[in-house]
Amino acid sequence: MVHQPQPDLHPAGGEHALKVLRQMIRIRRFEEKCAELYSASKIRGFLHLYIGEEAVAVGAMQALGPDDAVVATYREHGHALARGVSANSIMAEMYGKQEGCSRGRGGSMHLFDAAHRFYGGNAIVGGGLPIAVGLALADKLSGRARVTACFFGEGAIAEGEFHECMNLSALWKLPLLFCCENNLYAMGTALKRSESEPDLCLKATSYEVPAWPVDGMDVVACEDAARRAALAVRGGEGPCFLEFRTYRFRAHSMFDPQLYRDKQEVEEWKRRDPIDLFCQRLKTQGVIGDADLKAIEDDTAAEVAKAIEFSEGGTWEPAQELTRFVYSERARS
Amino acid sequence: MGAGAGADKVRVLGKGALVNTAARAARITYREAMRQAIREALQRDPRVFLMGEDVGKYGGCFAVSKGLLDEFGPERIRDTPLSESAFVGAGIGAAMGGMRPIVEIMTVNFSLLALDQILNNAATILHMSGGQFNIPLVIRMTTGAGRQLAAQHSHSLEGWYAHIPGIKVLTPATIEDARGMLWTALEDPDPVLIFEHQTLYNMEGELPADAGPVDIERARVRRPGTDISLISYGGSLHKVMEAATQLAAAGINAEVIDLRVLRPLDTATIIDSVTRTHRAIIIDEGWRSGSISAEVSARIMEGAFYELDVPVARICSAEVPMPYAKHLEDAALPQVSAIVEAARSLTGSNG
């Protein structure tokens, strides 16, 4: 049973809806530009785009406060933007500039931001889960009513660390929100080709972790599910598991001929583009008009352009500083 | 430098025993010293907690944490499932979340299940985040052979870990270091791995009543000498001390260096010693190929080549998975006789 939104938890009014829409559009336009910049060799390394999955990060982030923590994967531009990390510092990071959110030492896959409690940017599948367990453990031991939201793809479910962490967090009743972004493919391996039991929620419930699936293309459903789950988690009931059923519209990374899925399948999913769906709904409800949409697009275009300008003008950290941040810099007594 | 300071504190008594001779010293085992250190840390800092397999009810696989559960409760003496990756990673996350975790892994062989967390996360996040997230985590584990535990519980992989920038690697070999290294490690802002040689837990020695934290940066001269530098650490140190005693009887005055810290390596103390003795043997329970002994040897070449009067020698474990049978295990490990023989050969005292 896919989770259906229940209006009682939603902030009222169009202002919130516009904010959510704006965030999704920002992510979409920002990443479209990233693809272009990658082709132009401005961005190098691996570049994994989130296009098509924006509703998940944007919806889920609505449930988090500034004290909560986020642990994400290598497909995390959307999460960073939705969490509030500035487009400038994310773009600069991808440019490898010192002004980047990780000083150019992380790149696309390793966005970090202490100010927003954004703990990466983890590029070992499943590797971020134990860290999230630890962050939640620290909160529990310190008596802080905070939530750690941990994003991971359905591919991570095949990793031992997933199972260890489900067990540990349930055993210790940790304030942890597991956000599984099921986009059906672990790189090129379809879920049904890698899991003997493709019902992911069943796996979580086997560890006594409450779990339910969410329509990941419906941002309202995503936000609503996250809010409910976060409420339970924050209340000390232990971890929750949300399976966001979503789809990435673009390739796994920039070098991917996509031999593993049909173009028709992609086209079918694109008909449920989360931005289009939400726009349609808001227009139908009369919350926004074309002018609002244009304003968002214009603002977003300006923001992205500014981020590029910022990054182009950024500094290359001197190579003499190469060995910094291997160990902490502290005054020696 | 560090070498001199260390030599002042420690004297050699009897057959290679390493004991501090300050007044009001109590006799104590390495295990008790480690337990005292953990207890003190738990008392001093509410952020500190101990986590690992069987650290609580069981009292620790090597009985190090025996009694602590009763004293500090299950929140701070936290038994974990057999999930090395998860609880080591949880230690990383908790450290980033403001705690000061001590994670115990039963043996170094099991730590390989958590290698992803140690290498890909603990050692890299500070750098990947451009200096934003440091990880004040301490991971303790046993290492080494000598108790017939065969090939999945006996290896010495601390040299491997010393390969990794971003972590620190400690090998306390004395009661004083077992007692004093932990607190310093907990105060360190970055991940510190402590390797406790399994044959040391029952070792007894004197510990002064006022023993406290010790540095985790310097090697120590455990026995000053003039003729040859015997460089070792951890469990092998005591074999080296015994060898030095035998060598002294044969008229060879060996200097014994206890590395104590494998990363960052205290090159200065090594070079200083070799510059005085002009000869060096590295004794390392790890395998020879690509080992910490190879690293020490290379540093000597880099820093003291023109001080060498004979080639640097190494005594390491045989390159086999550790066998079970006692005589085979003995044959695989560095032994006193081999150290003595090598030292005599290098000093030209073989007749």
Added chain:
Amino acid sequence: MPSLGADMEVGTILQWLVKPGDAVKRGDIVAVVDTEKATIEIEVFQSGVIDRIVVPEGEQVPVGTLIAVIRTDGEVAAPPAPVAVPTPPAPAAPPVAAPKPMEKPTVPAVSAAPPHRLRISPLAMRVAVDLKVDLSKVKGTGPDGAITKADVERAAKAAKEAPAVEALAAIAPAVAKAPPARPAAAIDHHVAMRRVIAASMARSKREIPHYYLATHVDMSRAMAWLQSENLKLPIANRALYSVLLLKSVALAVRDFPEMNGYWIDNSFRHSDAVHVGVAISLRKGGLIAPAIHDVDKKPLGEIMANLRDLVKRVRAETLRSSEIADATITVTSLGEQGVETVFGIIYPPQVALVGFGKIVERPWASNGMIGARPVMMATLAADHRASDGHRGGLFLAAIDRFLQEPEKL
């Protein structure tokens, strides 16, 4: 320019027998050198290819001067790298390998290392530069014969305390103080040799605290045995009794290592090999004492053949450098000249010289009976720094004992 004897200071290349590009192997004769004593063939102690000739024919150069470069396998043709030895006058990567009289030539120098590399620790090298020690004279006591710091310091101390001893050493930078090289190839051998003998013997008498011992040896058994043995042989192969003397000395010296070797760098260096120098007087006057190698290991017939060959070549002036250079003990016999007793002067840096006089019939008391026996006076001149009179006496007695059992020689 190899040293062909402790007293050789300069040499003149008379003829090159090889040219650049020629392959040479250990033991090949590559040049003929005129010394003040004799014309000597230079053999090489390493195999390889002649890279270049440095000193042309007709030129006289001090001992230790680079005269040619041998390229060993794998080496690229290149100028010799004198980095291996710090002191400029010393031969760098040894050229036509200078024989080192201080070392046992029968033992391959340093087997593991390429022959042109000095086996020396980095520290010893640094100390040698500081102390200006000529490494070619330093014997290594480290692993595989490598020169260690202690070796260098020992050499430096010895050089300081006894500069004259250093001068006696084979490839000596002190040669720089030698008489200025004369351009002409021709040398008045007679005059030159007298000068060399004078220098060498004066040095010996000045520096070596000789002690002398003498004993009578009953030669009846030895002579009778030799006579009967010779009867079995064609005349050309018959042995002289000198051969018995040489073999007796060589066997006796095995039990008296302090008699066999060199005093160098203020310490005694024993030689495992027994190369007996045989004093041979020259027709034109003068004296030379080339060595017969490994006398203790050779049967009498071979020693005789060696002796015959040696005498012939001494007189033809075609000695090999190693024969000149590496005697470990010398035997002189002036019996043929009618002399009964010889008190010799040690040939430095050796430490002992055994002299044999004429065999004469003497009354000889044995078991309470007096009879006439052929009797010979055996003497020992020995270096008191290396041995004492007690041992010297036992050594002479040992020689006597061997001569009483000639069939075992």
